Structure formats: structure tokens, C-alpha cells
Amino acid sequence: xxxxxxxxxxxxxxxxxxIYTLVASGLTLIYGVLHIINFAHGSMLMLAxxxxxxxxxxxxxxxxxxxxxxxxAMFVLGYLLYKGLIGRLSSGKDENIxxxxxxxxxxxxxLALMFFKGDSRTILVSYSDTMxxxxxxxxPLPKLISFGVAMALCAALGLFIQRTDTGRAxxxxxxxxxxxxxxxxxxxxxxxxxxxxxxATLGAAASLMMPIFYVSPTVGHVFVLVAFTxxxxxxMGSFLGAVVGGxxxxxxxxxxxxxxxxxxxxxxxxxxxxxxxxxxPSGLFGTKT
Amino acid sequence: xxxxxxxxxxxxxxxxxVLAVAIAFPFVFPSNFMVNFGVMALFYAFIGQSWNISGGFxxxxxxxxxxxxxxGAYASTIVQLRLGVSPWLGLPIAGLAGAAxxxxxxxxxxxxxxxxxxxxxxxxxxxxxxxxxxxxxxITGGGLGLxxxxxxxxxxxxxxxxxxxxxxxxxxxxxxxALAEWMRRSRFGAxxxxxxxxxxxxxxxxxxxxxxxxxxxxxxGAIGGLGGCFFAQYFLYIDPLIAFGTDKSIEMLLxxxxxxxxxxxxxxxxAVLLALVSDVTRxxxxxxxLSLVLYGALLVVIIAFxxxxxxxxxxxxxxxxxxxxx
Numbered sequence: 294x295x296x297x298x299x300x301x302x303x304x305x306x307x308x309x310x311x312i313y314t315l316v317a318s319g320l321t322l323i324y325g326v327l328h329i330i331n332f333a334h335g336s337m338l339m340l341a342x343x344x345x346x347x348x349x350x351x352x353x354x355x356x357x358x359x360x361x362x363x364x365x366a367m368f369v370l371g372y373l374l375y376k377g378l379i380g381r382l383s384s385g386k387d388e389n390i391x392x393x394x395x396x397x398x399x400x401x402x403x404l405a406l407m408f409f410k411g412d413s414r415t416i417l418v419s420y421s422d423t424m425x426x427x428x429x430x431x432x433p434l435p436k437l438i439s440f441g442v443a444m445a446l447c448a449a450l451g452l453f454i455q456r457t458d459t460g461r462a463x464x465x466x467x468x469x470x471x472x473x474x475x476x477x478x479x480x481x482x483x484x485x486x487x488x489x490x491x492x493a494t495l496g497a498a499a500s501l502m503m504p505i506f507y508v509s510p511t512v513g514h515v516f517v518l519v520a521f522t523x524x525x526x527x528x529m530g531s532f533l534g535a536v537v538g539g540x541x542x543x544x545x546x547x548x549x550x551x552x553x554x555x556x557x558x559x560x561x562x563x564x565x566x567x568x569x570x571x572x573x574p575s576g577l578f579g580t581k582t
Numbered sequence: 583x584x585x586x587x588x589x590x591x592x593x594x595x596x597x598x599x600v601l602a603v604a605i606a607f608p609f610v611f612p613s614n615f616m617v618n619f620g621v622m623a624l625f626y627a628f629i630g631q632s633w634n635i636s637g638g639f640x641x642x643x644x645x646x647x648x649x650x651x652x653x654g655a656y657a658s659t660i661v662q663l664r665l666g667v668s669p670w671l672g673l674p675i676a677g678l679a680g681a682a683x684x685x686x687x688x689x690x691x692x693x694x695x696x697x698x699x700x701x702x703x704x705x706x707x708x709x710x711x712x713x714x715x716x717x718x719x720x721i722t723g724g725g726l727g728l729x730x731x732x733x734x735x736x737x738x739x740x741x742x743x744x745x746x747x748x749x750x751x752x753x754x755x756x757x758x759x760a761l762a763e764w765m766r767r768s769r770f771g772a773x774x775x776x777x778x779x780x781x782x783x784x785x786x787x788x789x790x791x792x793x794x795x796x797x798x799x800x801x802x803g804a805i806g807g808l809g810g811c812f813f814a815q816y817f818l819y820i821d822p823l824i825a826f827g828t829d830k831s832i833e834m835l836l837x838x839x840x841x842x843x844x845x846x847x848x849x850x851x852x853a854v855l856l857a858l859v860s861d862v863t864r865x866x867x868x869x870x871x872l873s874l875v876l877y878g879a880l881l882v883v884i885i886a887f888x889x890x891x892x893x894x895x896x897x898x899x900x901x902x903x904x905x906x907x908x
Contacts, residue, residue, distance in 0.1 A: 330699045382886050388643045391699045392839065392885050395645075399832065399878030406871030510871075514828065518710060521703055556725065557718040563710040570704050571694040 301430035302547045310543020311440035317523035317535045318447055319494035325530025326467045326487040329390040335513025336398040337492050341367055341499030342508040349416050356503045363496030371492030375485040405510035413509040439501035446497050451532050463487055522566040528579020604752055608745045617744040623857040624751040630837035630849030631758040632805035638843035640798045641778030646705030647834045649712050650680035652825030654807025655814040659728050669739035673811050680807020681800045688799035692792050713826035727821025739815045747816055758805055762846045840880055842891025851893050
């Protein structure tokens, strides 16, 4: 096969992986701190994408500018959702909280179906069709932007967790819940903040994705298994893992499509998910539990 | 999830009255619309029981139960179309195929020690792999699916009257209820309950946790496979999304959880409610998605307040006597 085609597929895969990384970083944060699997992650992303869609079509706000609205909005949504619902129900078995987030995702998706109808929508912005030459490949400008911003945001999130007081509190709660409480950290507040940040990353992801992707009430399905695969591959709760995992999964999807065809090419992600869970459940960078 | 019903025997009178009502239903409501309603309610009760036996009785939560359904649907349809095997024989073939997949997923996942949410997610991924494979290879007809030619005649499992399908699915559903009732009373059921409540203490009691969990997935898979064969014969068509789509996995979980996971009649209660809610909302409002909005909300409420499902409301009423502890 022509090495140029392979290089182009690699570039496309990496760019795709950047977005997966951003979506998965919120999921891995929520898991790392709260030890819950947020099955509603995909439907929350869908909600954020509709937010970006209507900010543009109703108010004329550019999708990239809507980051400054969607990130705080999703944070508040997550904070309130945790305080009002998830936090109250998250005691007991971990399956229960998985089921609660499943119920939530069914609820949100079908509410979206009621209000927005089932069809897929896309947006058109002046730079939608601008192509940029990257090595051997021509890449749509929005894809390049989304990759760059996604990586910058992941780095910012990592710095926030490493350097700020809130970040330290989050790490403390993730490591040792009771100990954190003993030194005076308001654990419940940290849980709500972490869930809020987890959803805030989706606000950013939605803004970056709308110029290159469609939105429909079921668009979250596309990302649910992908995001879980990235998180499991990288290691539940590991940021570095989310970045490396995201890029690997992006490449897997791109090369899968190239070598196995459109339909069979999708199998790589599910297979990686199964194999990792069966043979290396701690992932690449996770700690063994 | 300690079931209230687990503590009290279900009286024979109740079993017989439920069966009598079910048999009388198509005679009282002979219209096509109502019989179809009955078929769909019993179908969901049946495949819901498949989920309930592993998810409810044994506590092995699955998000990918549709895998068994889809494999059963494809297995019976493929042997019928390619080899001319009668769909009546297709039923046991579908059951075996479902059991095989159930057993394989169980051996792989439980060997690796997956439980709780991880088991739920890996079942979802297995179903997804099957969907992608069935969408990509020739023998399943790829994305176009498989069409079963119409040849009406009871010997082809194609009944001229819908009530024929009704009594077939009633027999299957009644069998699944009998199986659940047996499990509830048997030593096997007690071992599963011990595993569900606490796997480590079950192991300490000398229960072979791995073997029992594999066994339960074999049974659950067989029921799901039978359901797939029935579905394919009723609609005469299957494609990868019908056979392996996430929606059906979720519906199997929902009818069981909402009716009452780990109870004998939970899936039936949940399935009748699902069929009622979806038919009523569709005819009255024509709003797409409304019934599932109600169902999603109900799931959250059930987990918060009624972990044993709606059936607990009935059991409570029956059991509440002065001085009784329930």
C-alpha cells in the first residue's frame, strides 16, 4: 500500500484521537474520584452538542466561542446533577449507580428525541471546508483546531489537578476518601466538583466537534463504547492513560477502516475493549486494584 | 436485592390464575391489535426472564443480553434458509446457539474475574462485536439482513391467525416462569442468591461460584436464543441492528428491573407495563420517545425507592397483616 495513504490515515487517526481523549478525560476523572462509571456520558455529550447547535443557529454564536458558555454550563449541570440525584443514590453497590446513570441516559436521550426529533443535524461555518496541508495529507481546518485545543485543554486539566488546591483535594479524595475527610476536605463538595468538571470537558468537546460532526439524539451511542475503551485502555482514573488511549483508539479506528473496510473496521475498538478487560484490566497506566 | 417474594411461597392459585387470564386473553380480545399487544407483552416477558435469571437471580448485571437473542435469531434463520431446516427444529437450535454464546461469554469474563459494572460493560462490547460481524459477513446477509419467505402453515411456524403465535409465546413464557419458580425453590437458586449477595462469602460456604455463574449464563443464553427464533419467525425479518442493537439489551434489563429483578413474575409485570405504556402513549400522543422517557425515569425511581421492583407493591399488600414484619 502507498505509504502516503498510510501516513494520511495515521494523521487522521491521531486527529480523531484528540477528541476521544477529551471525551474520555472527563469519564476517567469521574471514575478516578467517585469510583462510578458514568453511563450517561454519551447522552450528556449529545446534550452539549445540541447546546452548541442552538447557540449558533438561534444566537449566531460561533461554535469555538461557545466553549466559554458550554464549559461553565455543563459544569453547573454536573454539579447540580450530582448534588440532587447521583450523590444521593451512589451509596451501596456500584451496579446501582451504573443503572442510575443508564436510566438518566435513557431519559435524556428520549427527551431529546421528543424535543429535537430524530434527524441528524450539522452546522455550516465559513471555515468548514478550509483544508490544510499536513505532510502527505489534506486535513479540514476544524479537525486540526479541535485536536490542538483538545490537547491544550487536557494539559490544562492535568495542570489544574496537579497544581491547584482544588486539584490537590480531588487527588486526595481519589486516593483516600476517609483520610481526606479527616484533614478537613469537604468530600461531598469535591465529588460534585469532579462530576461537574467531568461534564465540563464534554462542553468543550461538543464545541470542538460540532464543526466536524453531526448531532442527533442518539449520537451519544457512537461515543459511549469508544470513551469507555479509551478509559479502560489507558487505565481507569489515569489522565496520561486517557491521552495515550485516545490516540491509540483514534489510530485503531482509522487503520481499521483502511484495512478492514467501513463495516468490519469498527470491530477494533470493541475487541480492544474486550481484550483489555480480560487480560489487563488495569490498562496501560492504571494502578492494579 | 433481597426479594420479598423469595421469603414467601407463591401460592399455586396465583400461578393458575395468571395462566388462566393469559389463556383467556385472545378469546376475550380477539382483535389483531390486542392479540399483537399480547404477543409483544409475552415476548418481552420471555426475553426479560432471560435477563432476570442471570441479572436478577444471580446478580450478574448485563448490558449486552441481546447477544443471545441475536445469535438465536440468526442461527435458526440461517439453517432454515440455507439447509431448509424447519423453524420448529430451529427453536432448539436457537436455544443451543444462545446457550453456547452465553457460556462462552461467561467462561471468558468470569475466568478473568470480571464482576459488577465491568461485566455489564464487557457484555455490551460482545454484543457490539456480534453486530459488527453480522453486518460485515455474507452468511448473515450483511446490513441488508435476512428475509424469511412467507409460507403460511403451522408446520412452517407461520400461523394464519395471530393467536397461533400468541399461544406459542405463551407456552415459552409459561415455561420460563416455571423455570424461574423452580430456581427460586431449588438449591441452585439458593446458591445463586448467595453469590448475588456476597460472592466471597458464597465461596467461603463452599459454593463453586464460577461453575454456578457459568451454568446460569447457559440457561439465560438458551432463553434469549429461543426468543430470537420466535422474533424472527413472527416478523419474518432480521438485520444486525434488530438482532444485536443496544435497545433490546436495555429493554430486557428494563422490564426485569422495573417489574422486579430476582422475582418470578417481575419480567411479566414489567413487560405488560412496557407494552401498555408504549401502546397508550403512541395512540394518544404520537410523541416519539415518550414511553422511554417514562421508563428511564421509572428506572431511576425504582433504584432509589423500590429496589425489588413494582412487584414489591403487590407483595407488600399481600403480606401486610397485623404483627407481620414486612
